[in-house]
Amino acid sequence: MTAFRYAGIAVAGMFVAVNVATYCLSDISYSEFPLWTISLFVLLFVISVIGQWKYIAWVLAPAALLAPFEAFYLWYYRRPSSSHLYGILAESNFAEIVEFLSPWGSLFCLSVFTCGAFGVIWLCQWAGTWRVARKRLRLALFLLSASALVGVTLAHEITMLPQELGLSSDALSDKMSNDVFVDVKKTYFPGIYLRLWGYVDERRNMQLVMHEKAGFKFNARYVGSEKQIVVLIIGESSRKDRWSLYGYQRETNPELAKIKNLVVLRDMVTPWDSTRMSVPVMISRKPALSSSMVFPEKSVVSLFGEAGFHTYWISNQQTYGRYDSPITQFAGEANERFYLNPAEYSGPGSMDGVLVKKLEEILARKQQRVFVVLHMLGSHWNYKHRYPSEYDVFRPSLNDVGDVALQSASSRQEVSNSFDNTILYTDRVLSDVAKLLSAQKNPAFFWYASDHGEDLQQTDCALRGHGNSTRGSLEVPSIIYYNQAFYDISVGDVNLLQSNASKKISTQSVFYGLSWLAGVRAASLSSDKALSEMGFKEEKRMVNGKRAVSYDEAVSNLQCQPL
Structure with missing residues (x-):
């Protein structure tokens, strides 16, 4: 069980490290408002709503398991992953994925992923039925995180407003929309879930379109x-x-x-x-x-x-x-x-x-x-x-x-x-x-x-x-x-x-x-x-x-x- 415990601690550390690295290493342009606060308040919101660490661990497990791949991509390309990247991986075989990551990158990701899998299992078992302290504390966390998320969102929009007013009518330039949802997708948590969902949703839509055209000749x-x-x-x-x-x-x-x-x-x-x-x-x-x-x-x-x-x-x-x-x-x-x-x-x-x-x-x-x-x-x-x-x-x-x-x-x-x-x-x-x-x-x-x-x-x-x-x-x-x-x-x-x-x-x-x-x-x-x-x-x-x-x-x- 000691190995599981250390792996669990490593997973938790990786989760935090990749979140921090997303803001420190990435060269993408975030808004002037610190979006890391949204990651923090979303995490507090999840904790307050779920209440039991066992289930909280399972909710965070996918992000923890994907952390080594996210870390490699962030280090190499200086930006977070995307729905597009997941589409490429879905279209690729194992040999092509190894070629993309390089042999050493593949070994690193596979090793950390394996440790992460054991770590997630240990975290979920260790957490057991532990609850997040008292109901009053959960309620306080809920009210704090919910109101903070609303406030951060409004502050983000207000911060970006002067820039919007100064832009021309270049409707289809490559400047990203300043909608807070778009910026949140660039974060590690909860952004990685939004990016994964974006891939799944786009793929489903494409399959529907292809099905409609299947009989055309x-x-x-x-x-x-x-x-x-x-x-x-x-x-x-x-x-x-x-x-x-x-x-x-x-x-x-x-x-x-x-x-x-x-x-x-x-x-x-x-x-x-x-x-x-x-x-x-x-x-x-x-x-x-x-x-x-x-x-x-x-x-x-x-x-x-x-x-x-x-x-x-x-x-x-x-x-x-x-x-x-x-x-x-x-x-x-x-x-x-x-x-x-x-x-x-x-x-x-x-x-x-x-x-x-x-x-x-x-x-x-x-x-x-x-x-x-x-x-x-x-x-x-x-x-x-x-x-x-x-x-x-x-x-x-x-x-x-x-x-x-x-x-x-x-x-x-x-x-x-x-x-x-x-x-x-x-x-x-x-x-x-x-x-x-x-x-x-x-x-x-x-x-x-x-x-x-x-x-x-x-x-x-x-x-x-x-x-x-x-x-x-x-x-x-x-x-x-x-x-x-x-x-x-x-x-x-x-x-x-x-x-x-x-x-x-x-x-x-x-x-x-x-x-x-x-x-x-x-x-x-x-x-x-x-x-x-x-x-x-x-x-x-x-x-x-x-x-x-x-x-x-x-x-x-x-x-x-x-x-």
């Missing part, structure tokens, strides 16, 4: 080459006028500029300038003006699957969350899925180069027909976390200053330079994919399009982020690369692509154009929407600004003017 057929590799690359927050391929004065696309067999689509817009709304329009037949989170049809992933392709979804973005779940439902259609980034948007994590490495592994399998979606993190804020140090070329950058907000006017130049560095790194990633496909003997091509652009604060423009429906956030870069084997069998299609490269198109063209170019046919795929077809027709490009408008009729010459 495109009835696709394949008329292309016996063997083929098709890659769809979804970019993130990439602004077209910051690409030197589109005339930007800085050389942000030095590698792509050297590559032959590249088609640059000159005039593409997205109907939405937020990821969760724009990506579904790009990869399915979802109407441009539909604001519904659920679309009753499947995506291009299932379309290619029906045509005999083995399908993959490889993402450097999150699995679950307010902005990700509408996309995750489409990713679930793939034969195999890989989420490579264990971190959230707000901090450092895996860079987009990991997508190329995973693609190389897949191509080494030598499958007959392969369709791969690569979902990049691209130029998502915080820009300094999106590229390695050797691509910190344009200076001064955000790496030269302390933590700054996207809204900061004093760091305007650093923000702009770091954004350009993200484009420079995207250039490297895309050129690496092109080199991989160039080395393939089978016909292969990729189609890249960014989900939306980004507003960058300038001397004549106070807007930043996305969600403003400006030219900068609605006009997106898009390129197509094809290898020599593809050109040899599809020279006519390539010539039509080149001749249509300057046509007015929207991201809706990706679904149709990608399918026709690959030789995938279905009754629902109209050829007049495919860039590689003789009958291609330009359509009115509707976008969602302050209201639904025709982009070409409403567009202003000013980059900063919302539509």
